[in-house]
Amino acid sequence: MAFSDYSITPSANLTLAGLSLAENSTALASYNNQVRQLMADGKELANTVAALGNPLLLTGGTVTGNIIRSGFGGHYYANDAAHTGPRIYSLVDGSAAPTSPPAGSVVFYYAA
Incomplete structure (x- = not known):
């Protein structure tokens, strides 16, 4: 289960790793599996975010390749840092x- 499958409403999250999260219904032994599932979901999210790469900084970033703009005008490219x-x-x-x-x-x- 991915973090994107969870609800932002806590009471709507009724199961984790196929185990019930209902009040007073989760066996103590199942907590280990639920915590492991949360850890796996967290790592999956971290891997997804890392795969996005580095964002372009507001200032000082470097872009390689062609820049495609929407709206008006072209992008001016200066081949000299000066x-x-x-x-x-x-x-x-x-x-x-x-x-x-x-x-x-x-x-x-x-x-x-």
Whole structure:
């Protein structure tokens, strides 16, 4: 039995390892098996959580592979760690180039 099979309502959990948990009905000898079952269920949960891998940190995480975004725009990839704040500029053809853009920035000019 997995932890996901248990109820969050304590009184709804009537059996454990096939043994009754009803008041005054569980034989003392069956407690060992019930505790063993709880330990096995806990280990199964721990293995499941560990199999998920490491979560991506809010800051400072590293991602390998392609990033798929939902919503607007693409993801900017800078192949140099020094390019920490690059920008993508989209300007009308003939416009002046941006002054002091961050390293790694890209400028696109389009016809109006």
